[in-house]
Amino acid sequence: MSKQADGYTFGLSDNVKRTRVTYKNRYGIEIAADLYAAKGLDESVEHAGLVVGPPHGGVKEQGPGVYANELAQRGFVVLAFDPSYNGESGGEPRHVTSPEIFAEDFSAGVDFLGTLRYVDREKIGVIGICGSGGFALSQASIDQRIKAVATSAMYDISGATRDGWMYEGSNEARRSMLATGSEQRWKDVDAGEPALQPQFPMEMPDEGLDPIIREFFEYYVKSNNRGWHPRSIGAFTLTSFPAHVNFGQFKSLADIAPRKVMLVTGDVAHSKWFSDKVHEQIPEISELVVVPGARHIDLYDDVNLIPFDRLNAFFAEQLGAPSRDAVRQIVGSQS
Numbered sequence: 001m002s003k004q005a006d007g008y009t010f011g012l013s014d015n016v017k018r019t020r021v022t023y024k025n026r027y028g029i030e031i032a033a034d035l036y037a038a039k040g041l042d043e044s045v046e047h048a049g050l051v052v053g054p055p056h057g058g059v060k061e062q063g064p065g066v067y068a069n070e071l072a073q074r075g076f077v078v079l080a081f082d083p084s085y086n087g088e089s090g091g092e093p094r095h096v097t098s099p100e101i102f103a104e105d106f107s108a109g110v111d112f113l114g115t116l117r118y119v120d121r122e123k124i125g126v127i128g129i130c131g132s133g134g135f136a137l138s139q140a141s142i143d144q145r146i147k148a149v150a151t152s153a154m155y156d157i158s159g160a161t162r163d164g165w166m167y168e169g170s171n172e173a174r175r176s177m178l179a180t181g182s183e184q185r186w187k188d189v190d191a192g193e194p195a196l197q198p199q200f201p202m203e204m205p206d207e208g209l210d211p212i213i214r215e216f217f218e219y220y221v222k223s224n225n226r227g228w229h230p231r232s233i234g235a236f237t238l239t240s241f242p243a244h245v246n247f248g249q250f251k252s253l254a255d256i257a258p259r260k261v262m263l264v265t266g267d268v269a270h271s272k273w274f275s276d277k278v279h280e281q282i283p284e285i286s287e288l289v290v291v292p293g294a295r296h297i298d299l300y301d302d303v304n305l306i307p308f309d310r311l312n313a314f315f316a317e318q319l320g321a322p323s324r325d326a327v328r329q330i331v332g333s334q335s
Contacts, residue, residue, distance in 0.1 A: 003265060007229070008061045009061060009062050009088055009229065010066050013069055014240070015073055016022070016036055016037070016038060016039065016072045016073060017036070017037055017038075018034050018068075018069075019034065020032070020033075020035075021034070021035050021079075023112040023115075025105055025107075025111075026104050026107070026108065027101060028091060029089065029090045029091045029101070030090035031081055031082045031084065031090075031105060031108055031109070031112075032060070032066075032087060032088035032164035033082065033109065033112070034060050034068065034081075035077070035078070036065075036078040036079075036080065038072050040131040041075075041118070042118075044115060045118065046119060046120035046123070047075065047076065047077050047119060047120065048076055048077070048120060048123040048125070048315065048316075048320065049076065049078070049079070049113040049124045049125075050068075050071060050077070050078045050124070050127060050315065051078075051081070051109035051110060051113065051124070052064040052068050052079065052082075052129070053105065053106060053126070053127070053129065053136060054083065054130075055099070055153075055300060056097065056132070057086070057097075057131075057235075057236070058232050058300075059086065059088075059229055059231050059232045060080040061229050062227050062229055062232060062301070063130075064129065066301050066303065068080040071311065071312065074304050074312045075167070077113065077118065079112060080251045081105060081108075083101075083102050083105050084098070084101045084104075084260045085097075085101075086231070087231045087232075088231065089204065093193070093197055093237060095233070095236050096236065096237050096245070097237070098238060098240065099138070099157065099158055099244050099247040100243070100247070102131075102132070102135045103135040103136075103249065104199070105135070106126050106135060106139045106140075106143070107134050107143045107145075108128070109126070110124050110143065110145050110201060114145075118226040122147065123147060123319040123320055124145060124146065125146065125147055125148035125149065126148075127149075127311070129151075129300060130153050130155045130156045130271070133151030133153070133155060133263075133274075134151055134155055134156040134158065135157075135227070135248055136275075137149060137151065137154075137250065138250070139251060140256050140261075141252040141255040141256050142252070142255070147319055148260055148262075148318035149256065149259070149267035150311055150315070151262070151263070151275065151278075152259070152264040152265075152299045153269055153271055153297075153300065154265070154274050154278065156249065156274050156279060156284075157244055157276055157278075158245070158248065158249050158252060160246040174245060177189070177241070177245055178242050178245060184238045188238075188239055189233055194237040194239055195237065196235040196237055197238060199235040200220045200228075200234035200235075202221065202223060203247070203259075204217055204218070205217070211270070212270050215297055216297065219301075220232060221299040222329075227297075227301060228244040229332050231252060235305075250278065250281065253282050254281075256282065257286065259285065259318070260286070260287070260312045260318050262287050262310070263275040263279055263286055263289065264291065265289070266291045266292050266293070266295055266298060266305075267291065267292050267294065268293065268295055269298075270295075270296055271296045272290070276308060283316050287314070289310055291306075291307060292307055
């Protein structure tokens with residue numbers, strides 16, 4: 001993958017049509033999104049729809065578009081969106097991260113798809129990449145219109161904020177983070193604007209990075225020409241994070257049942273433990289798909305590793321989507 005002239009990090013299939021759309025979420029924030037569908041899709045009948053959310057800090061021109069581009073070729077109507085306060089979506093101040101609102105953005109996507117005459121309201125699923133995986137699961141536990149959930153390289157941002165990259169944090173560490181966030185609010189009041197985390201650099205540092213940060217930089221840093229996008233800066237307002245610490249977005253996962261969950265992760269992904277923990281919590285309704293040789297970021301954009309056929313089969317079964325033969329007829333008619 002590399003940056004395209006149109007600003008996307010991947011090339012659009014000749015068999016897919018992409019349309020820019022906007023709509024509002026429950027909080028009145030305008031969401032910017034791209035709608036993907038196979039060229040020649042029969043709009044006189046209803047089809048299954050999917051909503052795809054980006055990695056935490058990502059935008060629709062990156063991973064969500066990769067997934068939408070591939071799955072639209074398989075007959076789904078797919079919406080890839082920018083989360084509230086980020087990308088081209090509305091909301092002030094910019095670069096807020098909110099576990100509640102980011103989860104709500106999935107339901108807003110379901111709302112929008114449900115307004116399209118050629119999407120069946122009873123056949124809408126969601127896909128969350130990285131941090132959006134946690135938000136998608138959280139929202140599916142309360143929004144029963146979401147009929148199936150898939151996550152890829154899933155991150156529980158609330159858990160990562162509370163527990164760190166690879167370990168269970170202590171109550172002392174949690175309280176320390178809350179104290180830091182509280183102090184930061186006074187700093188923001190005095191400054192008159194919210195402070196941001198450090199942004200991704202333009203050039204890849206030669207040394208001094210831990211392996212996980214280095215992996216993210218490999219994807220997001222401009223000089224690597226892989227997933228860089230000017231609206232994906234890698235920074236959120238510092239006062240956002242206390243909300244994640246106490247959110248507990250996985251406390252009601254059992255409420256997703258009897259609907260099904262697919263958890264896609266890599267066997268060498270540093271985030272694999274998040275998917276493992278969710279699978280342990282809801283084994284009766286979840287399927288764990290472990291991709292050999294896949295790191296965390298590889299599941300953002302590597303179409304040779306992302307198991308699109310498995311995702312297609314999962315949603316075809318759960319949503320009653322078109323068969324592969326029907327999809328080949330759609331695509332073949334455009335050849």
